Amino acid sequence: MKELILGGARSGKSAYAQQRAAASGLPVTLIVTGSAGDAEMAERIAHHRATRPADWRVVEAPLALAATLRAEAAPGRCVIVDCMTLWLTNFLAPVDAGTDFPAALPQPWCDARAVLLSTLPALPGEILLISNEVGLGIVPLGSLARLFRDEAGRLNQDLAAACERATFVAAGLPLALKTPQHC
Secondary structure, eight states: OEEEEEEOTTSSHHHHHHHHHHHHTSOEEEEEOOOOOSHHHHHHHHHHHHHSOTTSEEEEOSSOHHHHHHHHOOTTOEEEEEOHHHHHHHHHSOGGGTTOOOSSOOHHHHHHHHHHHHHGGGOOSEEEEEEEOOTTSOOOSSHHHHHHHHHHHHHHHHHHHHSSEEEEEETTEEEEEEOOOOO
16 A cells, blocks of 8 residues: 655644554554755754654665665565655756756656656555645745745645555644545
8 A cells, every 4th residue: 555645834744644553553654855954954964853753764865765765665664755756856856956946846856756656656555745736825936936836836746646546634633535435
């Protein structure tokens, strides 16, 4: 079963994914995509680290997400990816980019995205993909912010289509957007 878990910042989506993983009763691997590029991000990462069970396996995959999922997904295992929008950020605004941001989608992103979407359907086990929903606000002023918002929306749509379940989390409350179809 693959599930996309969407929500805004601090909506409770990571806590919900952790609850789903714990309830599965399976060994859990957490794939993290974020990098601590500054003190504030390091603090966010430390907060997430403190709230997850110590016995979970943690793998860092800032760019090679599809390959990491292929290596970690297995029958009888639950894998959480936290988070898809940070993964996108790593391609659009890498920590070492300074102020040199792309005006259009970089080819490495397009390639990595295509590989992920082709890999996802064949992955065994339970897969929980966490992503930010960023399209509910105003149109951003900057071109990079608009590029990010648009691509995050397209990625979320494609992930929702590839998953059997999609859940939106707001104020810590899950709302089922898509559930498995049973005959």
